Every structure is written in structure tokens, then in C-alpha cells.
Amino acid sequence: MSQVAIKNGYYGDFGGSFVPEDLQQVLEYIGEQYEKYKNDPEFNEELKYYLREYVGRENPLYFAENLTKQLGGAKIYLKREDLNHTGSHKINNVLGQILLAKRMGVKRVIAETGAGQHGVATATACAMFGMECTIYMGAKDTKRQALNVFRMELLGAKVVAIDIGQGLLKEAVDEAFADLVANYKNTFYLIGSAVGPTPYPEMVEHFQSIISKESRAQHLEKEGKLPTAVIAAVGGGSNAAGAFAHYKEDQEVRLIGVEPAGAATLSKGSPAVFHGFKSYVLQDEEGNLLETNSIAAGLDYQGVGPLHAHLHSTGRGEYVTVTNEEVLDAFQTLSRVEGIIPALESSHAVAYALKFAPTLSPEDSIIVNVSGRGDKDVEQVFEMLNK
Template sequence: MNKKSREENRDGFFGDFGGSIVPPELSDVLKDLKEAFYEIKDEEEFRDELAYLFKDYVGKPSPLYFAKSLTEEVGGAKIYLKREDLNHTGAHKINNCIGQALLARKMGKKRIIAETGAGQHGVATATACALFDMDCIVYMGEVDIKRQELNVFRMKLLGAEVRPVTAGDATLKDAVDEALKDFVQNADDTFYMLGSAVGPDPYPTMVKEFQSIIGEEARKQILEKEGKLPDYIVACVGGGSNAIGLFAPFVDDEEVNILGIEPGGKGDKPGENAAPLTYGKPGELHGFKSYVLYDDGDVVSHTHSIAAGLDYPGVGPEHSFLKDSGRANYTTANDQEALDAFHLLSEKEGIIPALESAHAIAGGMKVAAELDEDQIVIINLSGRGDKDVVQIKSLHENGNLK
């Protein structure tokens, strides 16, 4: 394990970003959660059970796959895919949910709430709750419910209650708002299983703790396969949990370039994208400080992305710190580039990626094309595209694809 990259941020800040900007009634709840997290996470019994479930339930380690055909198509560096799409439930989200469910059980919580955009976190939460016999309520924007019908059905099949959110844009930001309201009102018996590396302290650190297995595995696997570290690691960034999971164990390896791909959507104007690190500025959202998208004034902007899981106006505080410190770079892939990557990976490798992950594929291919053939790019394939096939089919039928 890369020790320095896993140092505890006990003050809840990453440079100037993070913190816990919450009302008093939530402050005490988060303080109790933080104390429990730091007390429980290193207990031998907890670590052993988590390792067992990762291996025998989630199916880890996920493979690191050399994408030979994609590499030949692109030209340039070798492209490896970290196959988090092969995890149980089809995405990286299950890593965090299993960890948080174990923590909730240790804390004696039986009612679990969550928010979801693309539905993968909702499915993973419902899965963990079914496994541990917990009540599960998932808040989901009405817009996302319509474009992610399959995942909504999966959540219900697993025993979860899906509560539609109609406020605001009826997408991920609004689902987070409703989940936080519920948490404040029912904190005594409720555990909020936040799905990304966002929110007030200790959530960004907690999510990174359980998602860092992605980078730990990838680091070990590439050394075994190639005898050296990659030149680039690439992941899509919405809130940023899959990305921080890949990035964290490589942060201290200065020879490794870190690249996050945000959703460029339809353009660079407010409301046309969901890329706060590219088009936003520092601000406060959902109880923490990070880069945030604003309109022409100081109102949080509407957002757009073809990928529901990236449709969020903020980003994890550690990504904000990595940007400002210069350790990581962030750029965008627009809707069309993500769709092109979605089809190309499907056709060349027989792997249908999630639309979120397709943004990383698009960005990773651009980088690989500029490098030499003896160089290496690892792209985090954070989820599979089963959930997006209906949406893509509709775009085809309506003539909205180039």
C-alpha cells in the first residue's frame, strides 16, 4: 500500500477545500460518524470481513486488461483498462457501499438512505442493504428515473424504495438535497450512504478509503504485467469517487501523470456542461468547499451531461486540491466524444462501457495517441453500459446520433 497517499485527513480539509459547512443539528451527527469511522476502519475484524466480501462477493481483484485492438486503433501508447465494470452490480460503486454498510452495521444503524444519478450507486446500495438485511431508501431525480429505468427496476427488485425528486433540475444535485434533508430529520436511526467523494467531512475521506482498492490493485497489476508504473492514469470525474479511487495510490509517484475527464456536455456556457474544474470556481455546495459551477452570477448553475452519473455542479474536494496543487490535470470530453468512445470500445473490444466511463475512454484515447508505443495508459472502466443501452437506442431511433 502506498502509505503517504492514504494519510488520514482528520481535519477534513484537502488544502483549502473540504470541511463541514452544515447546520448544528447535522454537525453532531457527522462528528459521531467521523469518530466511528476512524475507530472501526482499522479494526482487524472489520478489515478481514471487508477483504472477504471484496473477494468472494464483489469479485475482486478486478482485472487489468490490455486493450490490444483499441490500442491498435488509436496508435501510440498501450491502453490498459481497469475492469471495475466486472464487479458485482457492474460498477465501482459496490466497493464503497459494502464498506459503508459494514460501518453502518457496526454503528447499529438499520435504515439506509442514499442518492443516485445513473442508478449504479442506488443499485449498489440496495444490494448491500439486501445482503445485510437493512431498510433502503434511494432518492433519485425524476429526469434520471426516466433515463435509467433498468436501474430503477433493479433497485426495487432488491427491495429498495425509490423516491422520485421533482425539485430543481430533478437530477443528481436535487437527489442529494433531498437525501440530506432526510438525514437531518432522521439521524438517530439513519445512515446516509453517500455515493461519491463529495459532501461534508468525513464523507470524502471515507469514500476514498473504500474506493482506493481500485488504484491499489491497478498499481500492483501493472507492475506485474509491465515491470513499471504507467505514464498516465485516466478516469472520468463527476463527484469523483472512481477517479479518487484510482488516483490516490499513485499520488506520490511523481512519474505518473494523473488525468481526470469531466463531462463537457454540449458546450462551455453555463447549463451546457457539468465540468466545475474546467469552467467553475471555488465555492460551497452540499456542506463542503470545492470547485462549483455558477451561472453569470453566484447562483449554482444548471448542468447537462449525457451521462446521468456525471450530471453534478460540484466535485470532490480532493480533486479540487489536486487541480490547484498541479498534481493532477483535468479536461473534458463532450457528449459526442463520449458517444463515439462508447461505440468504438463496443465494436473493437466487445466491451460496452457506461456512458460515464466512455468519457474516460475518450480522454484516454486522446492521450494515448500522443504517446510512444512503449508508454502505458491505464483507463478506469468504472462501469458497464447495460444501464445505458435503452438511452442509446432511443438516441439512434430519434436520429440524435451522428
């Protein structure tokens, strides 16, 4: 994979590690283990085995012919991460990290989750590998993602609802870090997005890069050339990091990240240290965090991964916003036109594609990363549409 140069845990000016000394030692140990195993043939064979036999990779790059005809303009291809076991891209990174935790001899795993897909993937892997699992989740998110809470508990995980602040992803991350500081000797924090102090952003991008490794080869096979653009939703930024990874050096391929208008960190934020790393953060002039508002729980986050901050600041990545109304429309459109119900998070990427594809020519093609399936959101959307 061609890498944006990462030096001492930084993507350009963003990243790093700003944590207490005790925690820094733990992170350095995790970083050493990651560096030791990421190119280890035995580790990668085991990871490849589980991605193939357990997750069901590789998943299709599907030509959305009906949607393409309806919109006119560019051919639309959908990278079907929604077809993975557990229903999203999250399992790619979870398996990589849990195999690392296994080699470190850890028996207890903790994680944060917003939409619940990372929590479900973590609980799934912990069940398979016989590890104790605790998932932190904002209280507001446990209500709108009640189905995923039940799935996590069914898989044997303990779900802890955090009823402070906004009761969203940010508060879940806060609690998970507090747990890690208190229990670092026997606990592995399995971060779900490309955020946090180093080595987590690079590690998550590395394990998610399977998305673009596959899509690049698949698109070349189908079209004989690279896509015009790759479009992915951005909250913390793990699915987009994976979707962009193998195209970063291909300057002719536009990398387009889509944020919620109500949590547009890159559009409206400013650089600051947040959750142990430097990136763009939604804050006021005094440095107080601003409230976020997105119908997608997985994107309700005041920060963004340092990779995206770097791609944004250098102009290599383009970051746009869509409204909740546009997302709801995209959720319904893809369902009706292609028979694919996308997650509300993924619907952000679809929503932008609905506007973007008609501006291009039929010679162009775009890849939309369908990062997850929409089963978890159907009840929420039902209620919203019937209000």
C-alpha cells in the first residue's frame, strides 16, 4: 500500500500521542507489537484466513446499473462492505486488532461504539476467541441502536451506557480511555475508527486498506482503468481511510469524504488536541466542544482521524457535507432502485453520489463505499418518516 508518509505517528501536522505517561508506555508497547506483526507472514496468513472464511471476503464491486441509468452521467459502482459478516466494514479492523491482542496474551477487550456496528464486530470476535468484552456506548445511541445493543449482549458482551454530556460517541470514547488507564495491564482497547493516539490511526487504516486493495483490482478488471472518484462517509474516518488507502498515490483519482452537515468537522472545525491526538475538532473560540447533530450515530463525533485532516489540509482529499434530509432520501433511493438498504452512515456517501454522478460523463466511473447495511437503522428511519 502506498502510504502518506507517517513520521513519529504524524500524518503531516496531525496525529501524535498526547496521553498520560503510564498510558503512553502501553501505547508504545502496542505500537511495537503492531510493527512486529503487520508484516509477519504467519500473522497475515491467519488474518487472511479469517477474512476469507469468517468475514466472506472478497466482497463484490457491484455495478449499480439501475441507479446509473436513472441518474445519467458516470457509472456507479458500490463496494459492498455491507455484505461482510456482522454487516459492515468494522470487522476488517476488529480481526486485525484482536489477533494482535491474542499474541499479546490479553484476555479482556474493551471498545467504544456509536452506531453499534463496531461494538457488534468486537463482541463477535471476542466470542470466537473466548475473550471478555466490554463495550462503551452513549446512552442516546443505545436507544436509537437498541437492536445492536441486543446483538452485542447476545454475543456475550457487557454494554455500558454512558449518560453524561450528549450521551454520544465522544462520551463513549472518554469512558473507554478511562477504563484503559485503570486496567491497561490486562486490557486491550480495540478502537473502531482511524482516531486516537498513535499507533491506532495507522493501525486501523492498515487493517481497513483491504477495502481499496480489492476495489482497485476489481475496478481495473471491470473497466481497464482507475475510477474517476472514490466516495466514502466520514465520521472518525475508518471506512474512508480503507476506501482511499490504495488510491492515495493515484492523483487522477479524486478522494471524496462526505460528512454530516451537523457534524462537519473538516468543514467547520479547527486544529486542536482531542482524545489524545491532534486533528480538526468542532469547537468554539474558547476551545469548548460544539454539539453535533447527525441522524447517523456512527458519524456523531466532534473529531476526525488525522489522515483525513492531512488529506484535507494538503488538498489531496475533498470533503463535502450532506443534510439529514438528503441522507434519508438516499437511504430510500438505493433501497428502491437497487434493492440494497444502506446504513445511514453509508447513505451519506450515496447522497453525495446522487448529486455528483450526473455532473460527470458516461466515460467516468465512481466507487461508493457502502460501509454497512441498514438493518440497524430501519426502525429509526420508520419513526422519522412517520412523524
